[in-house]
Amino acid sequence: MSLDLGAPYVQRALLEMLLLALPAGLLGSWIVLRRLAFFTHAVGTVSFPALVLASAWGIAPQLAALAAALGFGVAQERLERTRRLGADAATGLLLVGALAAGVVLASDVFESGTEVDTLLFGSLIGLSASDVWLTALVAAGAVALDAGLRRHWLGAGFEPAGARALGLRPVLADRMLLAGIAAAAIVALSAVGALLVTVVLVVPAATARLLTDRLASLQLAAIALAAVEGVAAVWLADSLNVGAGPALAVLGGTVFALVAVATALRARAVPA
């Protein structure tokens, strides 16, 4: 059950998980604070049919996912603007449509179900060097975005009505946040799969949120947690021969549940 650290695919997988820990902690904290988990999940899921097509046409999966995310953003805004649908309902509709389209396309494109599994739940062996490079690029972008816009995200997220009077640019900052999250989701899906991007981008930050009441420590704890869980997930996936996404989902879910129970027990023992 030990990890073969000499194997290139293991090295790439570990590096990918450590790099993903940066957007997972920095942007993941904002996803949790700004209640954008469903959006994050949606960006991953709508990319599924695009990934099927990319694999059929031999183009870069991230490029196809980017196109899908852009299409999702436009469609979402249109559906919302009709005012007959709430944002959540609109997202839900688009998700169902994307999954259905993906499955129909996949039955035409792929011979076996394993390739569909890989797209939906990720694969360690499938990671290429360029996947890792792209993740490094997005990780650097997440650090830059967070440094440049964290006051805008904090001020406008805390109290939107007064944001502009504070000299903040809430609309621009929010668009950049959504774009950053979309980019993080797109690079995460090659590792953990289209259906499970939230296990890396939401679960560690949500767990860290239970433990701290300060933004800086929330982000640091989320980065650390995402890194540790990611590395452990690579080991688990390699040992059990499962996808990295499901391994991380089980790990992340278990850690969240344990922390939730522990903090609840402590709160009961020491009433505020």
Add this chain to the structure above:
Amino acid sequence: MKRVDAGAHPREGRSGARGVVVRGLSGGYEPGRDALSEVSFAAEPGQIVGVLGPNGGGKTTLFRALLGELPIRRGEVELPGGPAYVPQTERARLDFPVSALDVVLMGAYARTPWFRRIARRDRDAARAVLERIGLADEADASFGALSGGQRQRVLIGRALLQDAPVLLLDEPLSGVDGVSAARIDALFAELRAERRTLLVATHDVRQAGEWDRVLCLHGRQVDYGRPAAVLSPETLRETYGAELIVLEGGGRAVGVGHHAH
């Protein structure tokens, strides 16, 4: 769309500084429909203006116009500098990881470059503001853990740190505890002495009667002037229609217009 910003800092031109001048203002978000029209008034430095009106009567819309966030169709707004805005506490998220000090420090965001930490001078000023709003001991308390009145004081503290010549306050005294209300009243007196202009949206007619000027809005301007001149039963009836006005604090309620009960 005209919005004149004279740009004078309150510290500089306190003697000759101008207050808020609004001339023939009409505007709204929906094309072709004015949420607010025919507003014309002038408030001098050191004056507190009570802004009265029913819900949806245009109080918040006027504030949006002064903040430069409302499409102005006609008229113009003249300000001595960017106004600070104090929202109702319910507008702020209670589950954000911010302390009372963090929220007050947001008042220094506009003068802090993104790559810098907030300046020592501003951190000291924020501590002084907490002292001033009576919450020095709560500096590190989570905003969400404070009482409603304390939260309101913290949001006022955020505006104090902004050091703006004009403050727009959205029902700062509704639903706050007695200690907070007294402290906010005292702050208003200090801000008035500092020659700042305060526009205070309120539902409390009696309270507005204690301030320098009263502005009555009902989609348009009903009246503006000294409380003694403006607060007549006729004007209030025109402002509120048949809506009931609750006088907070005293727990009394008066009906404006003819109520059957």
